[in-house]
Amino acid sequence: MKNYDYPSSNNRRKFLREISLALGTTALGVPLLSLNACQSGNSENQEQAAQANQDGAQTRKLGVALVGLGGYSTNQLAPALQETENCYLAGIVTGTPAKAEEWKSKYNIPEKNIYNYENFDQIKDNQDIDIVYVVLPNGMHAEYTIRAAQAGKHVICEKPMATSVEDCQRMIDACNQNNVNLSIGYRLHYEPHNLRVMELGQQQVYGPVRRIEAADSFVIGNPDVWRLDKELAGGGPLMDVGIYCVQGAVYTMGETPVAITAQFGEVTKPEYFDEVEETITWQMEFPNGAVADCRSSYNESAGKLRGEAENGWWELDPAYSYSGIDGETSEGDMDYPQVNQQARQMDGQAQSFMENRQSRVPGEMGMRDVRILMAIYEAARTGNKVQLDI
Numbered sequence: 003m004k005n006y007d008y009p010s011s012n013n014r015r016k017f018l019r020e021i022s023l024a025l026g027t028t029a030l031g032v033p034l035l036s037l038n039a040c041q042s043g044n045s046e047n048q049e050q051a052a053q054a055n056q057d058g059a060q061t062r063k064l065g066v067a068l069v070g071l072g073g074y075s076t077n078q079l080a081p082a083l084q085e086t087e088n089c090y091l092a093g094i095v096t097g098t099p100a101k102a103e104e105w106k107s108k109y110n111i112p113e114k115n116i117y118n119y120e121n122f123d124q125i126k127d128n129q130d131i132d133i134v135y136v137v138l139p140n141g142m143h144a145e146y147t148i149r150a151a152q153a154g155k156h157v158i159c160e161k162p163m164a165t166s167v168e169d170c171q172r173m174i175d176a177c178n179q180n181n182v183n184l185s186i187g188y189r190l191h192y193e194p195h196n197l198r199v200m201e202l203g204q205q206q207v208y209g210p211v212r213r214i215e216a217a218d219s220f221v222i223g224n225p226d227v228w229r230l231d232k233e234l235a236g237g238g239p240l241m242d243v244g245i246y247c248v249q250g251a252v253y254t255m256g257e258t259p260v261a262i263t264a265q266f267g268e269v270t271k272p273e274y275f276d277e278v279e280e281t282i283t284w285q286m287e288f289p290n291g292a293v294a295d296c297r298s299s300y301n302e303s304a305g306k307l308r309g310e311a312e313n314g315w316w317e318l319d320p321a322y323s324y325s326g327i328d329g330e331t332s333e334g335d336m337d338y339p340q341v342n343q344q345a346r347q348m349d350g351q352a353q354s355f356m357e358n359r360q361s362r363v364p365g366e367m368g369m370r371d372v373r374i375l376m377a378i379y380e381a382a383r384t385g386n387k388v389q390l391d392i
């Protein structure tokens with residue numbers, strides 16, 4: 003079994019305590035990490051993996067059912083599941099019969115593991131499916147996460163976890179009540195350059211962080227997409243990609259912000275942006291006085307995460323893409339490999355599910371971030387500084 007997650011069970015509390023002390027952070031909701039946790043296996047896990055291969059895939063690898071076969075499932079997750087070692091593509095849930103046929107033959111998925119949105123709840127009787135991965139529009143995450151939990155399946159839910167804090171809480175409660183694990187599709191917690199940023203910031207390698215600059219934007223080319231529909235998306239670029247700036251700032255600091263100000267940008271394409279924002283800028287203050295200046299737009303291109311500390315700086319650009327992540331520090335180039343982020347993420351999550359412990363990106367982290375996103379919207383709407391106590 004490949005170890006792409008924290009040290010297991012017995013060692014976990016000790017590990018968290020040690021690293022919390024080392025990093026001066028709290029254990030819950032803050033992304034603590036080590037590069038080793040991402041990059042290495044351990045012999046116990048390797049033995050289990052060897053045994054798994056002898057036993058055949060289904061006895062050891064967890065079966066994943068993808069719910070929603072849109073762009074991300076088709077182009078990233080399904081291909082990544084061909085490379086994972088702790089889990090595999092076992093089933094699909096789709097409302098489109100033609101897609102079911104195509105995926106069935108392409109990925110050799112048995113008919114009995116193919117569901118639609120109506121008969122989805124019958125998945126509870128399917129022993130092949132251990133994990134339901136919700137890859138639907140944001141406004142549908144809560145319903146399908148809760149239905150999956152009620153079917154007794156572990157859940158991976160895409161970002162943003164939901165479109166309200168209340169929905170996040172209902173999702174966490176449903177998973178707890180049904181004794182299943184809940185993890186968010188935060189792939190960058192398994193990506194070496196971003197992991198290094200967490201170390202540089204949290205371990206204060208160049209001294210205390212003073213300023214962060216983060217931007218994540220792309221140009222949306224079609225007005226008829228769910229991403230521009232308030233109910234399905236929950237908001238505009240902030241919910242979709244600005245969330246990576248929030249994540250980036252929080253995992254640089256190892257702490258959550260205490261105050262937020264924000265401003266909506268100008269609407270230049272009203273035919274696109276009559277429900278959600280086109281552009282938003284926001285500022286997050288951290289307990290040590292550091293400030294993160296962030297920007298997200300559906301009408302620009304950007305993907306940057308920069309940290310400035312007392313004695314040095316670092317910058318990833320692009321910081322959040324699926325490949326080609328590039329980094330530099332005040333000491334020179336960052337030299338880390340490009341990895342299949344989604345494969346590492348799902349392997350890490352599957353491992354944590356097998357070991358009956360939280361992944362490094364649990365539902366609580368997803369809810370924390372939705373809380374921050376909602377505070378950013380409140381600050382932009384009211385013009386007030388919003389205080390946060392998370």
Ligand code: NAD
Pocket residue numbers: 070071072073074075097137138139140160161162187188189228234242
């Ligand atoms: P998409 O539009 O390509 O796919 C959405 C899927 O949902 C489609 O298969 C569509 O048929 C289905 N669907 C079911 N009911 C629908 C409805 N009422 N309206 C619209 N579509 C409906 O979207 P996507 O890019 O695959 O995004 C899906 C989720 O994955 C989103 O939550 C998004 O934030 C997330 N995502 C995450 C990453 C990442 O890097 N982690 C990248 C892309 C998308």
